[in-house]
Amino acid sequence: MFKKRLKQLSVSLGAIFLLLTLSGCGTSTITENSSGGWDKFVWIFGSIIKALSLGENVGVGIILFTIVIRIILLPLMHFQTKSMRKTQELQPEVKKLQAQFPGKDPESRRQLNEATQRLYAENNVNPYIGCLPLLVQMPVLMALYQAISRIEELHQGHFLWLNLAEKDPFLILPILAALFTLASSWLSMKASADQNGMTKTMTYLMPAMIFFFALSVASGISLYWTVSNAFQVIQTLMLNNPFKIQKEREEKERAEREKEKAKRKALKKALKKK
Numbered sequence: 555m556f557k558k559r560l561k562q563l564s565v566s567l568g569a570i571f572l573l574l575t576l577s578g579c580g581t582s583t584i585t586e587n588s589s590g591g592w593d594k595f596v597w598i599f600g601s602i603i604k605a606l607s608l609g610e611n612v613g614v615g616i617i618l619f620t621i622v623i624r625i626i627l628l629p630l631m632h633f634q635t636k637s638m639r640k641t642q643e644l645q646p647e648v649k650k651l652q653a654q655f656p657g658k659d660p661e662s663r664r665q666l667n668e669a670t671q672r673l674y675a676e677n678n679v680n681p682y683i684g685c686l687p688l689l690v691q692m693p694v695l696m697a698l699y700q701a702i703s704r705i706e707e708l709h710q711g712h713f714l715w716l717n718l719a720e721k722d723p724f725l726i727l728p729i730l731a732a733l734f735t736l737a738s739s740w741l742s743m744k745a746s747a748d749q750n751g752m753t754k755t756m757t758y759l760m761p762a763m764i765f766f767f768a769l770s771v772a773s774g775i776s777l778y779w780t781v782s783n784a785f786q787v788i789q790t791l792m793l794n795n796p797f798k799i800q801k802e803r804e805e806k807e808r809a810e811r812e813k814e815k816a817k818r819k820a821l822k823k824a825l826k827k828k
Contacts, residue, residue, distance in 0.1 A: 584704040592700075599694075600701035600708055613713020616698075616774055620781040623694055628789070630690065635794045640679045647673055691782075695775070702774040711774070718774035727776035728768035734783035736761035741787065744796035 584593050584600070599619075606622075607615030648670060655666040702708050702719055711718040715726075722728060739757040764783075768776045790796075 582704065583706055584700070595693075596697050596700040596704065599697040600705040603698075603701060604707060607711075610707075611713065612708055612711025612718055612774070613716065613777060615711075616713075616718070616777050617781050619698075620778050621785065623691075624782060624785045624789070627690065631789060632793055637679060639794070639799075640677060641674075644673060644677060644679060695778070698778055699772065699775055702772050708774070713777070716773045716777070718777070719772050721769065721771070722773040722776055725769070727773055727780050728765050731768050731776055731779040731783060732761040732765035734780060734787055735764045738783055738786040738790060741790045741796050742794070744800065 584597050586597060586601075588594065588597060602622075603612065603615040603619045605615075606618040608618075651666060651669045651673065655662045655669065702711070709719045715724065716722060736758070739760055743754065743757045764779060768779060
């Protein structure tokens, strides 16, 4: 579980790093006549945001654009959620394999990896699927940044107290983005059957990183992060409600204890008859 969250964090940080890198390149204005595949891709994104900007309110356009993207990603997120739950359910079997191959030498590591991959394959589980939604969102984030900074109508956009092409002067959006990320990470942790110190560290590290990077980017990006992570909280409660999962897990554990208790009782009765 920790390795999975570490991979997700690495992908997220990679996306943010690329996003910040883009701030130093491609500064020319993009129009409908711009050439180049990437510029045309950015123009399409910008056109969608402008179409969604009710009354030319670019902030509303970004909010609605974010919701549309999240809705499009829902089937993928649902698939990811089911895969994640299957992966968590297999953790007891994974721990048995780790006990079976406890060595740290290359051969033991190879045998453990092969046995683990075989276990996942037999149960139709892909432990790497959790990174897919993040990978899909990477070009979205980059195109959104470029659209805000290079399309004139969006570059001059305002929303509430924000100039969307500049940083949030009151840090409200970075704080909100971090808080919603924390809520989403905490809910995911609560749903996990395997909770340890490292998992909890990752849960709090990601919001801190989001806050740090949100301080450095245009407030339009922070607005995207805030709405996207708020949507993620609602989605988690609907598709992977940790309180429901915990209740189901406790009921299953209670049933297992009752079953073991009944077995011991039956064995004890059989011994008495002898």
